Amino acid sequence: MSAVMTEERRAFVNAVREFSARECGTREQRNALTEGGTSTHSPAIAAKLADLGWLGLTIPEEYGGSGGGLFDACLFVEEMSYGRLPIPSYPVTLIVANSYRKFAPEAIKHEVLGGVARGAVESIAMSEPGSGSDVASLTCRAERVDGGYRINGQKTWCSNAHHADHILLVARTSSEGAKHQGITMFSIPAGTPGLKMNQIDTMGGREVNDLYFTDCFVPEDRLVGAEGQGWAQLIAGLNIERVIIGALYLGIARRAFDDTLAYIKEREQFGKPIGKFQALAHRIADLATEITATELLVHDVARRVDENPEQLLPREASMAKLKASELSKQVSLEGMQMMGGYGYATEYDMESLVRASLVSTIVGGTSEVQRDIIAKTYGL
Structure with a gap:
């Protein structure tokens, strides 16, 4: 353990370790929680962790969390990974929640961050078939229309999107200037018309997805941050x-x-x-x-x-x-x-x-x- 560990943090780590051993310490237990190992995420475990307050570690108190920092989050993620807790969506959810916390309007913060503290899953859609490491070359388009945006394009490798309450979409709203410009973030609720999702089979199971947007309408109030500032928000x-x-x-x-x-x-x-x-x-x-x-x-x-x-x-x-x-x-x-x-x-x-x-x-x-x-x- 590192030098910044306090007795309180040590007790927390031990509690997570004991929970993991008790609830899913064997492969038989994990299989029972994940439909025989065919699913990667256990809503039952997520609900128990939420009741303990552990999923809201880094969520500000006004949104239902405990307001902890990144170090606390790392301790939990490290222990849930060590203990094989079947909630692989949580690290991505934490990462996405940080963007919402920094840039989303208050209504969306209460909706999304409050959900995370209660055990909800969140996902982000960045990569595309033609833009992986070169994310800024993305082409998925969000066009301004009356009252919002119309989205067309494909995203891929979207972790746990099939479990998520919302997709944090990174799309292009302008083609002017350098490729890092004209990129914008949107919060798209699951089940929005015009959004189709296909799970991708991998050696790790069905963890990632292809997303297809076909004339998918997103109201203007689902904008996360400022239009055209998505790249700077990603870097942050x-x-x-x-x-x-x-x-x-x-x-x-x-x-x-x-x-x-x-x-x-x-x-x-x-x-x-x-x-x-x-x-x-x-x-x-x-x-x-x-x-x-x-x-x-x-x-x-x-x-x-x-x-x-x-x-x-x-x-x-x-x-x-x-x-x-x-x-x-x-x-x-x-x-x-x-x-x-x-x-x-x-x-x-x-x-x-x-x-x-x-x-x-x-x-x-x-x-x-x-x-x-x-x-x-x-x-x-």
């Missing part, structure tokens, strides 16, 4: 996004490490536990060191954001996301190797941790994009 949320993702994959890395360690202490070959062999013992030592360093990095960036929420930390936030995502992949793959065939079998959780971690270096900006950002902060 990058600290939150990348640090939250860092916490998410730090939790997976820790879980893969602990599961591996437990296995190699028990599994015997050649007359002794396989963890006693230097080849595995040294791997464990290296992974433990990397996890501790990554934890310190993620926690430190979260603390710095809390101290100065308006300060952009492109270098540090990208470092946290890069390091934690790369580490989660490394630890889970190393864990599978050390566990041998059992690491590949569904009898153990390691194979699911591998599947969960493989996408870590793609979502929220690829590792290559993060390295580009870090390099640019050094004048390269």
Whole structure:
């Protein structure tokens, strides 16, 4: 645990850990909560967490939350990830809620942020078939009409949109000027006419979606922030996004490490536990060191954001996301190797941790994009 941990925060982390172990500590429990593992999100678990007040950690008190900071959110995300809580939509919901908190009109804040505190899911639609890492090249169009906007276009890779109460849409309202200009955000309620959604099958299950907008009308009062300022609004949320993702994959890395360690202490070959062999013992030592360093990095960036929420930390936030995502992949793959065939079998959780971690270096900006950002902060 990092130096900014207080006794109150330690007690909170322990409470989340105990809840996770009690409610979904086994694969059988998680399968029962997710329709045999075919769904990724459990409304029942989300409702219990909301009743405990944990889903409103970073929601201001006037909207039904407890007004905590990014560090508190990271602790929760890290522990829910470690404990395999079936609410993978929550990190994205947190990221989206930050944009609503900063830029949405009061009516939408009460609607959306209050819902988050009560367990609602939120989603964001940025990527398109032709604009992934180059988000600013998006072409989904929002045209001004009487009383609002008419939207046409496609979005893809929209996480948990099929569970969401609203979609935070990033669309183009003008083609004049540079590609970063003329981008605008809208809050679109689920079920709005003209919005069609198809789930995408992935190795991690049905977590992401294609969205199709066909003459989809959005009233003017669903505008989030100022027209044409969507890119600046996205940039303002990058600290939150990348640090939250860092916490998410730090939790997976820790879980893969602990599961591996437990296995190699028990599994015997050649007359002794396989963890006693230097080849595995040294791997464990290296992974433990990397996890501790990554934890310190993620926690430190979260603390710095809390101290100065308006300060952009492109270098540090990208470092946290890069390091934690790369580490989660490394630890889970190393864990599978050390566990041998059992690491590949569904009898153990390691194979699911591998599947969960493989996408870590793609979502929220690829590792290559993060390295580009870090390099640019050094004048390269």
